[in-house]
Amino acid sequence: MPEGEGEFRSATRLRAVPNEVAEATPLRFGDDPYVWVSWLYYQEGMTQNDIAQIMGISRATVIAYLTEARERGIVNISIEPARLASLTLAQSMKSHFSLRDCFVIPNGADGRALGEGLGAAGALALRKFLKSGDTLAVTGGRTVMAVGSKLKIAALQDVTVVQAVGGAMARNPFSPELCASSIASAVGAACVSLSAPAVASTAAARAIMFAEPLVAEQFAILSRANKALFGIASLRPNASLYSDGVFGGADLQRYIDGDAVGVLAARFIGAWGQLVEGVLDDRVIGLSLADLLRIDLRICVAGGFDKVPAILGALRGGYANVLVTDAATARGILRADGVAELGRRPSDKQAVKHHGREPRQHVKKFINEPDAVVDEMLDGAIRAHRTFLRPLAGSRRALVSLDGPRAGKVGLVIGGGSGHEPCFLGYVGKGLADAVAVGNIFSTPPPDPIFQCAKAASGGAGVLFVYGNYVGDVMNFDMAAEIARDHGIETRSIMTTDDVASSPRENRDSRRGVAGNVFVFKVAGAACDKGWTLDACEAVTRKANARTFTVGVALEPCSLPQTRRYNFEIGPDEIEIGMGIHGEPGVLRGALATADETVDMILDQIFAEMRPASGDRVAALVNSLGGTPLMELYILYRRVEQRLAAKGIEIDTSFVGHYCTSIDMVGASISLLHLDRELQELLHHPCRAAFLQVG
Amino acid sequence: MVELLSHCLGRMFHNISDAIEETKDHLSALDGAIGDADHGVTMSIGFQAVKIELSKRNVDAMAPADLMNIAAAAFLNSVGASTGPLYATGFRSAAQALAGATRATSEAQAALIKGIAAGVRERGKGQRGDKTMLDAWIPAAEAAANANRRSAGSEEMWRLILTAAEAGAASTCSMVAARGRAARLGERAIGHVDPGAASAVVILKAMALAFCEDGTEQKKSLR
Numbered sequence: 046m047p048e049g050e051g052e053f054r055s056a057t058r059l060r061a062v063p064n065e066v067a068e069a070t071p072l073r074f075g076d077d078p079y080v081w082v083s084w085l086y087y088q089e090g091m092t093q094n095d096i097a098q099i100m101g102i103s104r105a106t107v108i109a110y111l112t113e114a115r116e117r118g119i120v121n122i123s124i125e126p127a128r129l130a131s132l133t134l135a136q137s138m139k140s141h142f143s144l145r146d147c148f149v150i151p152n153g154a155d156g157r158a159l160g161e162g163l164g165a166a167g168a169l170a171l172r173k174f175l176k177s178g179d180t181l182a183v184t185g186g187r188t189v190m191a192v193g194s195k196l197k198i199a200a201l202q203d204v205t206v207v208q209a210v211g212g213a214m215a216r217n218p219f220s221p222e223l224c225a226s227s228i229a230s231a232v233g234a235a236c237v238s239l240s241a242p243a244v245a246s247t248a249a250a251r252a253i254m255f256a257e258p259l260v261a262e263q264f265a266i267l268s269r270a271n272k273a274l275f276g277i278a279s280l281r282p283n284a285s286l287y288s289d290g291v292f293g294g295a296d297l298q299r300y301i302d303g304d305a306v307g308v309l310a311a312r313f314i315g316a317w318g319q320l321v322e323g324v325l326d327d328r329v330i331g332l333s334l335a336d337l338l339r340i341d342l343r344i345c346v347a348g349g350f351d352k353v354p355a356i357l358g359a360l361r362g363g364y365a366n367v368l369v370t371d372a373a374t375a376r377g378i379l380r381a382d383g384v385a386e387l388g389r390r391p392s393d394k395q396a397v398k399h400h401g402r403e404p405r406q407h408v409k410k411f412i413n414e415p416d417a418v419v420d421e422m423l424d425g426a427i428r429a430h431r432t433f434l435r436p437l438a439g440s441r442r443a444l445v446s447l448d449g450p451r452a453g454k455v456g457l458v459i460g461g462g463s464g465h466e467p468c469f470l471g472y473v474g475k476g477l478a479d480a481v482a483v484g485n486i487f488s489t490p491p492p493d494p495i496f497q498c499a500k501a502a503s504g505g506a507g508v509l510f511v512y513g514n515y516v517g518d519v520m521n522f523d524m525a526a527e528i529a530r531d532h533g534i535e536t537r538s539i540m541t542t543d544d545v546a547s548s549p550r551e552n553r554d555s556r557r558g559v560a561g562n563v564f565v566f567k568v569a570g571a572a573c574d575k576g577w578t579l580d581a582c583e584a585v586t587r588k589a590n591a592r593t594f595t596v597g598v599a600l601e602p603c604s605l606p607q608t609r610r611y612n613f614e615i616g617p618d619e620i621e622i623g624m625g626i627h628g629e630p631g632v633l634r635g636a637l638a639t640a641d642e643t644v645d646m647i648l649d650q651i652f653a654e655m656r657p658a659s660g661d662r663v664a665a666l667v668n669s670l671g672g673t674p675l676m677e678l679y680i681l682y683r684r685v686e687q688r689l690a691a692k693g694i695e696i697d698t699s700f701v702g703h704y705c706t707s708i709d710m711v712g713a714s715i716s717l718l719h720l721d722r723e724l725q726e727l728l729h730h731p732c733r734a735a736f737l738q739v740g
Numbered sequence: 741m742v743e744l745l746s747h748c749l750g751r752m753f754h755n756i757s758d759a760i761e762e763t764k765d766h767l768s769a770l771d772g773a774i775g776d777a778d779h780g781v782t783m784s785i786g787f788q789a790v791k792i793e794l795s796k797r798n799v800d801a802m803a804p805a806d807l808m809n810i811a812a813a814a815f816l817n818s819v820g821a822s823t824g825p826l827y828a829t830g831f832r833s834a835a836q837a838l839a840g841a842t843r844a845t846s847e848a849q850a851a852l853i854k855g856i857a858a859g860v861r862e863r864g865k866g867q868r869g870d871k872t873m874l875d876a877w878i879p880a881a882e883a884a885a886n887a888n889r890r891s892a893g894s895e896e897m898w899r900l901i902l903t904a905a906e907a908g909a910a911s912t913c914s915m916v917a918a919r920g921r922a923a924r925l926g927e928r929a930i931g932h933v934d935p936g937a938a939s940a941v942v943i944l945k946a947m948a949l950a951f952c953e954d955g956t957e958q959k960k961s962l963r
Binding site (some may be wrong): 140142143316317318319360361362363382416462484485486487488489490491492493515516517520521524555605607608610612613627628629630632633 | 761771777781782792817818820822922928
């Protein structure tokens, strides 16, 4: 801008002259007219004519400055990503294909600008989803490269961008290695490339490359990717795929004959998302489709009408859970999948929303995606407790102890819904449970993970299932037991029934299992660890259950991560008595009393059942239902010990803390295990799990 | 020509999943009154999984029985809980009832409902009056069988089914629960509609839409 200098000087001169508007401008911009023009135009909302007058320059120069300011990055114009996702079309795509998010850009008159538009929208998607600490796997292709050129995110830390498929011929301007490095530099990430071609010349060559430590290390990083960005190639006659050199001159006809409709991450897929096999399969080096599906967030950027079958295949196969595309393509995909009346549903949905009650109060929680709470929690727990347990192949819902199962030992499998942490996974380890099946929040796991646990825990001497007595738990564990029997594994099921308040004494078997679970797990784990027979393990576990008594009370309800609402209401001076551990209301409601009075009320109910004699020994558990602090638990425990002492009962073992919770419920439960010599010995048997260690 | 049954079933699961999505907050709120407030969420997880599983397949080319079995497995494996085994067994029992059927005749539609109700009943070992989803499913199955015996048309049959199911679900309001977690509440459960029965009505309404696609007026009245 050669003339800019002179005009700028006149602008500063003008600023020195008193002027109504210029004086109203509160900031000084040093010597940079671009910042000044930008400020007046975008922040003060002045017209280009006014600015020209104040600065003593022509309107054409103002326009030129504004353009320059955008190019230099002084002014960044971005569209809030939520706006693109709120389009009716995007909403329809999102709900029809159960996507986590969908961004749809409008189609311009010029078809050639599509790639750039998709690149810009892809950059918005990354800006929304890419976070510090992420490892992002990136494929090649024109669209991915367009994302890189439109992307600029500062302020992210510890991001790694890793090349998802091997390299292509050097003359390919959209090769995976160039795409990865473009994205990496745009977000200030470390870039890890794959030092191997996307397609090796032979299967043997691929095997040799996989054996190279450098390549193995790069694949190890790739396997840690938690986000992916990929494009989709069409197999139509003029697709760029044939010219970009990734597949060299390989004959792709066999894939097309095998009904392949598209390529993603160098893998061929059919119309229903199925993997189509062909000549290249044992030569491709890169992320497999199964590996891709294991990545949490999978952003696909692709558009163009010729790609409709390929994108539809990828959506049906579930390979993408975030899609960035254009309006014409989105319409084509929906039509191809049989969706007719576009735009009807979102308005229906809004009607339903207004239908509900008053504006609701949301409980604040540390969560990312409400639907991902259980998986993210398990991911964290597995990492945190890696010295105790590991996930069974392919699922975080079945976890096995590192050193529990062994030949000739009865296996102990426990399980239940999430939301009770540290129940149940905190009690997996040596001398305790061998495996745990984990369900959704407050929901029993399905039969399959329970069976996987049984298989992993089986040492040929039978498997014990110990779980709380709930209709759903019984159905799913019974179905798992049937599957186990078909596989030659003998199982015994023991339902814990320690909740005194849930049913009258004569109906003990229909009581539910609550925090007293922990005592029963401990006893069962010890018996199994000592190498007792299945019969003996079962008998002593039943005895432990029969001698365990719990009563819980709550001061406040809990709130589910998906709704973030309290699930019942309780008055300021009320207490719920007979709490379960699923956030359901208690059996009855009473008046709020002091800590001592509350303990007395609980213990009176327990003593009435347990009928202890002076000189007896018990184990005591004062458990938080999630929201009650240790401070109050100790106040409760103090009174528990006073009452027991007054009866001449000795506390042999005491546990105080969070042992079995209902998410964030404010409340506590007290459990007593009425010991005999055998139970006492088993309680003291050493164990080592994340949340229970003895000896 | 009567429509292809597998095509209708594919549309049916799509409708159910959308309808559950729209009502999930309401269902969870109902559950909060007498249970653990997750019924809407659980049903949503299950039917989303069915939808995703079926979207990978060309349902028109599948046998209706296979389709129902796939839906059963997808629902069970994503849900667990008590609804998982109950609906999974219901869908499997419907699969048996639909063995050999190819067209969406009124007989096939009645057999579908009867099959689901029978499976749920078998797995849950429950009865009418227990304050569970059976209070909607059993009257719905009876209405379907009656309508079918009288050779009523599809639309009339569904109107009768929905009337019976809605009345059944409404009747749970005055019941004490005999099964499930609400059973622990004793008389405190009185005055609340069972969320399982309420979601059964949502499912049946979505099914009705899938089988009576022609005529938007009809749709409105079924909604």
